[in-house]
Amino acid sequence: MGMKLIIDTDPGVDDAFAIALAALSEDVRLLGVTTVFGNVPLENTTANALRVLQLCGRPDVPVAAGAARPLVHPQLARAGHVHGADGLSGRSASLPAPQREPEPGGAVRLLVSLLEAADEPVTIAPIGPLTNIALLLAAHPHVKPKIGRIVLMGGGVARGNSTATAEFNIWSDPEAARRVLVDEDVPCVMVPLDLTHRCAVSTAWLNELAQSPIGAALTALTPDYLASYRRSLGWDGIVLHDAVAVAEAINPGILRTEPYPIEVDCTFGPGRGTTLVDRRLPGMRGEGDGAVAPKTVQVAVDTDVAGLGEFVLGRLRRSVPA
Template sequence: MTPLIIDTDPGIDDAFAIALAAGSPEVDLLAVTTVFGNVALSHTTRNALRLLELCGRSDVPVAAGAERPLVHPVPHRASEVHGGDGLSGAADTLPPATHEVGGRHAVTLMADLLRQAVEPVTIAPIGPMTNVALLLALHPELKPKIGRIVAMGGGVRGGNTTAAAEFNVWSDPEAAHRVLSEEDVPTVLVPLDLTHRCAVDAAWLARLAAGGRIAQGLHALTPSYVATYRRMLGEDGMVLHDAVALAEAISPGILRTTACAVEVDCSHGPGRGATIVDLRHHLPTTRRRVDVALDADTTAIGEFVLSRILG
């Protein structure tokens, strides 16, 4: 099994990502760490605890991390998409948590788990990359313990929060720059361009609603998210951004990647938070590259996610 740490800001697509990992025997879910993002840190942390309870994984430790970006305050959250509590206003439909966050900060917990690890650990940041940037900055000696970073974020051809920037990267461009452009840890970036192509439809949602306790619990969280994507897609359905990244973390190679140099715009102009993905193949080999997921069997991704949630 691959040891896995999920760093997250639940968030409805994050909820599906957590459930996917919890239902996948290929990974050993070591911890869930939380970060500000879709909603404030207090909400993302509570949501993570209750989602693990829904999935029967109250054994997984949870630690709260950064409540703001590294440098500049974030202008707004994504409550218009995810609801004021991050889960369509339905967080209280989840079972109450039977465990609490420990006394360690998210970065401390990740560092402790890496020190103890006997196999390379996959870290999956599926919210703003603040906690992971802090981990790499504070504990560079632990980088050899990280097998891969599999991050959801960015867009090759534009964004969803601004014309240029995707939400996770826009929320903390300086952190994303550290993770994607400055470090040498093997990294996979799963951008909007692919996650939108992996959107699930009304039939998928109906199968989810007809499933067991976990599937029905997740389905209850989707109304505001589906309403948002109905306006975007023109039909009932939704985009499982973070679950697509977790599919790659769980099953390496399920997404088809291309090694690219990636820069993050940290300016304060209209391009702030943009990920500039250089698709040219003749670049000097000295430039740092990350594996950008540009293609996949999109139908198979939806089936993979649903099969693990339905059990």
């Protein structure tokens, strides 16, 4: 039957690749997709998710729109300069028009109904700001036993992108991220920038992907994204952040993880949105003011980069299911 997966997303070019990765994987039961503000406004992220699923021949997957803004404080900036004004390099309309409307009732209602109906643990892959997931866990704690694990793209161990130390998804709603990563007892895997940047793919990889119809449609979404990463990488390639996390969600162990306590900076100084990963040895983690929460998060620290690239490429080149 395949492992059960829900994706929470803010498409976004790398989100589009991640959704397609799950939608085209025959060993995955993609139960639903929920959308959140982030790279671009909620209206765009929802339309983009519907269009990517239509491209992949998966109009059967329900989509529900979620949070349009962070839990508490306004989002400081979007990422249109990276993903294009519509989130897909201005090319969202090049994807097929969706055959279904978003589900009535919104993202949290869909998440609750899918989890309540599940007869085995469900993996949730949040690849945007964590607002919907924080709302779900806060308002519906009875569904937590149905969540096998949360595999999220976000955070950084030694680097940021929105600021020197904060990664975009966490920085967009630090209070939500803290609720999920620090306060809740659901198992979490955090796939940080440090690893996703090491998994960047080249234009040669994209050219190989473009040999298939769906791959060609996905690579056509990348011009603005390529231009942005040409500046940050210093070579022609892109970082498929969210696809790295979804690869781990659907193939547990493709990333190597280590357990660390984490704190999320929710102050208003230059560290806001930073994930503080405590890499001290357990005996050095202190007591009193220096103590850390007993909860640990599995932080992805390594992978077979070439093998991961082949895994993602192979699945994205598949044909639309009959």
